[in-house]
Amino acid sequence: MSVRTQTIPDVGAKTPVPALEPLLFELARPGRSGRHVVSHDAADIPAAFQRKAPLRLPELTEPQVVRHYTHLAQLNYSVDTGMYPLGSCTMKYNPKVNDRVASLFADLHPRQSYRTTQGVLALAYEIEQMLAKITGMDFVSLQPQAGAQSEFTALLVFKAYHAKRGEAATRRRIIVPDSAHGTNPASAAMCGYQVTTVKSDARGNVDLDALRSALGPDVAGFMLTNPNTLGLFEERVRDVCDAVHAAGALVYGDGANMNALLGVARPGDLGFDCVHINVHKTFSTPHGAGGPGAGPLCVKAHLRPFLPKPWIVREADGSYHYDTAREDREPAGLGDSIGTIKQRLGNFGVLVRAYTYMKTLGEEGMVETGRDAILAANYLLALLRPAYDLAYDRPPMHEFVISAAKQKKQGASALDVSKALLDEGFHSPTVYFPLIVPEAMMIEPTETEPRETLDAFAAAMLRIAERVKTNPAAVRDAPRSTPLRRLDEVTAARKPVLRYAVPGVAGAE
Amino acid sequence: MGNNPYSPHTEADRAAMLERVGVRDIDELLGAIPNDARHPKLGIGPGLSELEVQAHLERIAKLNTTAGSGPFFIGGSIQRRYIPAAVPVLALRGEFLTAYTPYQPEVSQGTLQATFEYQSLMAELLAMEVVNSSMYDGSSATAEAAFMAVRVTGRHKVIVATEVDFTYRRTLRTYGRGPELEIIEVPTAKLASSAEGAACLIVQHPDAFGSLVDVRQIADAAHAAGALCVQVTEPHANALLEPPGALGVDIAVGEGQPLGITMSYGGPHLGIFACRESLVRQMPGRIAGQTLDANGTRGFVNTLQTREQHIRREKATSNICTNEALAAITAAVYLSLLGPEGLRAAARAGVARAHKLANRLAALPGCAIANDGPFFDRFTLRTEMGGWDLRNALIARGIQVEATASHYYAGAKQTGKEPAQANAKPYVGGRREGRDDVIVQCTELTTEADADALVDAVAQLTRSGETVAAR
Numbered sequence: 001m002s003v004r005t006q007t008i009p010d011v012g013a014k015t016p017v018p019a020l021e022p023l024l025f026e027l028a029r030p031g032r033s034g035r036h037v038v039s040h041d042a043a044d045i046p047a048a049f050q051r052k053a054p055l056r057l058p059e060l061t062e063p064q065v066v067r068h069y070t071h072l073a074q075l076n077y078s079v080d081t082g083m084y085p086l087g088s089c090t091m092k093y094n095p096k097v098n099d100r101v102a103s104l105f106a107d108l109h110p111r112q113s114y115r116t117t118q119g120v121l122a123l124a125y126e127i128e129q130m131l132a133k134i135t136g137m138d139f140v141s142l143q144p145q146a147g148a149q150s151e152f153t154a155l156l157v158f159k160a161y162h163a164k165r166g167e168a169a170t171r172r173r174i175i176v177p178d179s180a181h182g183t184n185p186a187s188a189a190m191c192g193y194q195v196t197t198v199k200s201d202a203r204g205n206v207d208l209d210a211l212r213s214a215l216g217p218d219v220a221g222f223m224l225t226n227p228n229t230l231g232l233f234e235e236r237v238r239d240v241c242d243a244v245h246a247a248g249a250l251v252y253g254d255g256a257n258m259n260a261l262l263g264v265a266r267p268g269d270l271g272f273d274c275v276h277i278n279v280h281k282t283f284s285t286p287h288g289a290g291g292p293g294a295g296p297l298c299v300k301a302h303l304r305p306f307l308p309k310p311w312i313v314r315e316a317d318g319s320y321h322y323d324t325a326r327e328d329r330e331p332a333g334l335g336d337s338i339g340t341i342k343q344r345l346g347n348f349g350v351l352v353r354a355y356t357y358m359k360t361l362g363e364e365g366m367v368e369t370g371r372d373a374i375l376a377a378n379y380l381l382a383l384l385r386p387a388y389d390l391a392y393d394r395p396p397m398h399e400f401v402i403s404a405a406k407q408k409k410q411g412a413s414a415l416d417v418s419k420a421l422l423d424e425g426f427h428s429p430t431v432y433f434p435l436i437v438p439e440a441m442m443i444e445p446t447e448t449e450p451r452e453t454l455d456a457f458a459a460a461m462l463r464i465a466e467r468v469k470t471n472p473a474a475v476r477d478a479p480r481s482t483p484l485r486r487l488d489e490v491t492a493a494r495k496p497v498l499r500y501a502v503p504g505v506a507g508a509e
Numbered sequence: 510m511g512n513n514p515y516s517p518h519t520e521a522d523r524a525a526m527l528e529r530v531g532v533r534d535i536d537e538l539l540g541a542i543p544n545d546a547r548h549p550k551l552g553i554g555p556g557l558s559e560l561e562v563q564a565h566l567e568r569i570a571k572l573n574t575t576a577g578s579g580p581f582f583i584g585g586s587i588q589r590r591y592i593p594a595a596v597p598v599l600a601l602r603g604e605f606l607t608a609y610t611p612y613q614p615e616v617s618q619g620t621l622q623a624t625f626e627y628q629s630l631m632a633e634l635l636a637m638e639v640v641n642s643s644m645y646d647g648s649s650a651t652a653e654a655a656f657m658a659v660r661v662t663g664r665h666k667v668i669v670a671t672e673v674d675f676t677y678r679r680t681l682r683t684y685g686r687g688p689e690l691e692i693i694e695v696p697t698a699k700l701a702s703s704a705e706g707a708a709c710l711i712v713q714h715p716d717a718f719g720s721l722v723d724v725r726q727i728a729d730a731a732h733a734a735g736a737l738c739v740q741v742t743e744p745h746a747n748a749l750l751e752p753p754g755a756l757g758v759d760i761a762v763g764e765g766q767p768l769g770i771t772m773s774y775g776g777p778h779l780g781i782f783a784c785r786e787s788l789v790r791q792m793p794g795r796i797a798g799q800t801l802d803a804n805g806t807r808g809f810v811n812t813l814q815t816r817e818q819h820i821r822r823e824k825a826t827s828n829i830c831t832n833e834a835l836a837a838i839t840a841a842v843y844l845s846l847l848g849p850e851g852l853r854a855a856a857r858a859g860v861a862r863a864h865k866l867a868n869r870l871a872a873l874p875g876c877a878i879a880n881d882g883p884f885f886d887r888f889t890l891r892t893e894m895g896g897w898d899l900r901n902a903l904i905a906r907g908i909q910v911e912a913t914a915s916h917y918y919a920g921a922k923q924t925g926k927e928p929a930q931a932n933a934k935p936y937v938g939g940r941r942e943g944r945d946d947v948i949v950q951c952t953e954l955t956t957e958a959d960a961d962a963l964v965d966a967v968a969q970l971t972r973s974g975e976t977v978a979a980r
Binding site for chain 2: 020021023024025032033034035036037038039041042043044045046048049050051052053055056057058059060062065066068069070072073074075076077078079080081084086089091092093094095097099100101102103104105106107108109110111112113115116117118119120122123130133134136145146147148149151152155156159160181182183185186187188189190191192195232233234235237238263264265266269270278280284286287288289290291292293294308338339340341342343344345346347348349350352355356358359360361362363364365366367368369371372374375376378379382383394395397418419422427428430433447448449450451479482483484485486487488489491492493496497498499500502
């Protein structure tokens with residue numbers, strides 16, 4: 001691969017820039033192939049069912065494929081490359097031993113008998129126990145494959161809970177704070193609920209008066225992220241939960257920001273009825289360029305009957321099986337359970353990694369993790385304070401939100417600052433979220449970045465703030481050291497090109 | 510220091526950081542947390558070294574019998590297939606593995622281009638116009654397809670074939686409780702005549718039993734009634750069978766795991782989701798699109814984001830955020846290594862071995878193949894033993910197969926032939942109404958020796974009428 005080196009005027013350093021890579025289809029030539037699977041078998045398929053459509057997959061040799069994906073990989077920023085301070089995404093280091101032990105469980109099919117998968121069931125059972133202890137909940141479902149699916153699962157549980165009490169028809173509303181992640185209202189709508197938004201108060205908490213006036217006999221639940229997306233711990237969290245419960249509704253804990261609470265506090269002790277865990281955030285499993293995740297749902301005992309089935313049962317002799325699908329017997333029936341979200345144990349391969357992390361940290365390591373995450377965020381905020389506005393001035397937990405409103409007035413927006421950071425060699429924070437902070441930049445350093453890296457990041461942010469004052473046009477022009485300049489997202493959406501057009505194929509662009 | 514081995518802070522670091530923050534102790538930053546809730550005892554034990562944790566997990570893993578440790582015929586939507594060595598080497602590179610969702614496209618072109626290529630490869634394989642960059646798995650993709658059909662048609666009735674994988678139907682039923690959809694299960698043979706008033710007809714081809722299905726006729730019936738046709742498909746089957754896009758299908762979904770992704774006891778896997786271009790604005794999930802940068806150079810971004818939850822909140826087409834991007838990249842690496850001929854070869858091997866094995870088994874006294882018509886790379890074996898008993902007896906002999914419990918497939922029309930009565934012995938066991946059979950899946954990893962072992966074991970078992978006590 002050719003590596004371009006270019007000098008970025010304002011950055012100063014000579015930065016190697018990886019070259020772009022052609023598409024697989026452009027590298028292919030008819031007749032090239034590897035020899036990974038060869039078969040001389042003839043398939044007996046009736047003519048009416050046989051494929052007549054052409055199959056124009058690219059034809060490449062293995063060395064070409066290896067170079068192609070290696071070059072693509074080099075165009076990516078990642079945690080293995082550098083600091084990734086995306087707020088609410090908890091991009092901490094992903095330990096390598098976790099990946100290796102996951103491979104011990106790779107060659108297992110979910111429809112194998114419990115008799116041949118006692119290790120899986122033993123491990124899953126222990127994961128459930130550990131997550132319950134860490135969150136202060138009573139029972140856990142491992143089925144949800146991501147946070148959003150866990151939200152949806154929990155809302156189905158809420159619906160079943162209210163139905164059991166004869167209130168399904170009346171409780172049609174879910175309340176979310178205006179600082180909530182987009183998944184919260186989206187999950188509620190998918191579950192057939194109407195969504196009411198309540199505002200935040202001047203200290204970044206849920207406005208308790210607004211919440212109380214929104215509550216009523218038609219409310220099924222309230223979804224709360226704590227610490228919230230401002231990185232702030234709800235100062236009256238128990239009053240909030242009490243108010244919701246007094247109205248006969250349930251409190252859902254969005255565990256996106258659970259990293260702050262590891263060993264520091266437990267949702268189960270604060271009044272939440274349930275909480276989901278993003279193991280790809282809190283428990284260090286790699287996020288894989290957008291996924292996979294896993295989103296175990298942890299609940300208090302009163303919600304257990306409604307959890308997805310099957311459940312793992314441990315016998316007195318230390319053996320395990322499922323309570324329904326007891327293999328060769330009629331299932332006991334779903335009872336009050338909502339059904340099945342994902343067969344068996346969800347994204348088990350991800351959960352094995354999370355388990356490995358939990359066993360590595362142990363009790364003391366868990367506490368240190370939460371506390372170091374909080375310290376790192378407060379330290380970084382202290383460094384950035386001189387140059388950027390702070391929306392809510394009280395100590396944050398694991399992340400904080402600054403505003404580039406001042407910089408915007410000087411000629412460069414939060415987006416511009418975020419692009420300038422790319423030229424400085426850092427990934428950008430989350431920008432324009434939460435929606436309630438203008439020119440928001442949401443920064444989460446995590447506990448795994450050394451102080452030197454936090455200092456370097458802060459120095460870059462301060463340099464950019466200075467540059468905004470003197471030469472905002474240069475900041476608006478960033479990035480310039482990246483493989484590509486800013487991309488035209490408007491045209492991408494207006495005239496979508498969503499796949500490679502195989503030449504000569506009807507219907508292709 | 511030292512409790513979290515991945516935390517870099519020394520006590521000197523912490524002291525300096527605290528000083529800069531202006532507090533003496535981290536506890537001073539926790540004032541918002543109720544006093545009595547701070548620092549609870551968790552009771553999860555002490556941390557282990559890497560060596561200890563590796564050994565601990567190895568001990569637990571030894572309690573499992575892996576698929577590769579003996580003849581293995583369990584399959585369906587999740588299949589044990591050959592994974593070329595280069596697949597994990599490339600797909601698990603740290604730059605893919607430890608990246609986040611590509612929110613900053615300038616430093617995420619690797620992810621975005623690989624995703625765009627996945628969409629292109631899958632669109633070609635399925636002959637569909639648009640493929641998204643992944644759903645969680647086949648079951649949630651099926652449920653999302655039903656939700657999409659409900660949005661497109663404004664109708665609330667979903668008709669799903671009984672021969673669709675039972676786990677998909679369970680997830681669909683569970684999802685349907687949210688918007689309170691009317692979900693009706695009918696045999697595949699009755700799908701076409703059930704289209705009136707439906708948002709969609711959901712058919713699986715090849716179905717859960719391995720049978721081939723005339724999808725075109727079902728799609729025609731759906732369209733005549735103003736409904737959509739959703740096909741649950743399997744990636745390898747499309748190398749040899751007419752793909753959904755050529756059958757009139759509106760939404761194609763399926764499990765992408767067989768494309769180089771490990772089984773891992775059920776996940777993480779890959780939800781395939783494809784549709785007609787005219788429906789793309791109702792599609793769930795992320796989609797990568799091609800565009801230009803400020804210099805006019807080609808690049809890729811996530812596009813059509815106004816469908817998504819982070820923009821549209823309660824008006825989004827789905828709540829999905831985290832998806833299975835790494836699995837999509839893995840599938841793309843797999844497809845680019847195998848190429849069209851390698852994919853056909855893998856598919857052909859499964860089909861040929863399944864048919865050969867089926868013929869051998871059907872020749873045994875007391876055994877029959879229960880598929881009604883032609884099948885692909887798995888088939889349904891019926892013996893005088895109940896399927897569960899046969900399965901358990903085979904497991905005891907180190908051979909893993911899946912039983913089709915009749916309660917999973919009540920009403921499914923797989924009458925087939927009854928086994929010949931030659932060696933019939935009175936059957937004693939927990940068999941319920943309907944028939945429990947065994948499904949036998951073959952792939953390119955199925956060997957002659959595996960097949961011999963299964964044939965020998967079935968011959969012995971059906972001769973002896975042996976039953977294994979139900980647990």
